[in-house]
Amino acid sequence: MPAIDLPSGTVHYRVTGPGTPAAPPVVFVHAFLLNGAVWSDVADLLAEKGVRSYAPDWPLGAHQAPMHADADQSPRGVARQILAFLEALDLHDVTLVGSDTGGALVQFLLDTDPSRVGRVVLTNCDAFDTFPPFPFSIIFRLLKGSRRMKANLLPMRNRIFRHSPLGFGLLAGSLDADMTRSWIEPALTQPEIRRDAVRFLRAADPRELLDVSTRLKNYRGQVRILWGMADRSFKPALGRRLQQAFNDAEFVEVPGAKTLVQIDAPHTLADQIADASLPMH
Secondary structure, three states, rough: EEEEEEOOOOEEEEEEOOOOOOOOOOEEEEOOOOOOOHHHHHHHHHHHHHOOEEEEEOOOOOOOOOOOOOOOHHHHHHHHHHHHHHHHHOOOOEEEEEEHHHHHHHHHHHHHHHOOOOEEEEEEEEOOOEEEOOHHHHHHHHOOHHHHHHHHHHHOOOOHHHOOOOOOOOOOOOOOOOHHHHHHHHHOOOOOHHHHHHHHHHHHHHHHHHHHHOOOHHHOOOOEEEOOOOOOOOHHHHHHHHHHHHOEEEEEEEOOOOHHHHHHHHHHHHHHHHHHHHOOO
């Protein structure tokens, strides 16, 4: 897996698709305690359509290399790290795709510097002062400390527990055991990774995301919101409200999908991303 050194630290990423694509590049932003592998099915489908995509492991607890000790791990700080990634790879007119926590980070990025972003696709994600929603608001409180995080993640080594509603079972209808194991191992085995994750959780403030929402209308690019309608945490009403926060956003219902639309409905998401990137097709 390639890696790139940014001012905040080393970021590993997956790149899929043709070297000379006909469409603008796609960059994915995943959720807390997930990594870029969650986008693999969508990335492969986009590659078949001639779209090149990048799926970094952002420093949200499942990344491979710890950030520098002085890295800004606040949501806006991680958004700046995403911007640094775009700059380092000289990516322009990017289709930025965010899910769950990653959707909040996309909003922080748009509020910071949208100059390299051509369009946005959001799936079920944090918005306004829902950062995070119940029951993740309780779960995240149990992880706000290195020892507490390790203790509470240890039971997740058991696949049945990991895929239950007490683990990742709320997020998607079908989960790959090896992939979900890769989400928890870095924080379990590396204290510095837990440090990065805990710093993010402690810095995440719903009031800041609510403040960002008041300026989303300033973004003039195309926005498409795909919402898994079977999500019991990020409910459809939140997605509709987020649609209204933007100047011009389209809302697409995805029946039967939970939070991780990229897992539950990869073909739908890939089609929508490609359509947003190349409307003439």
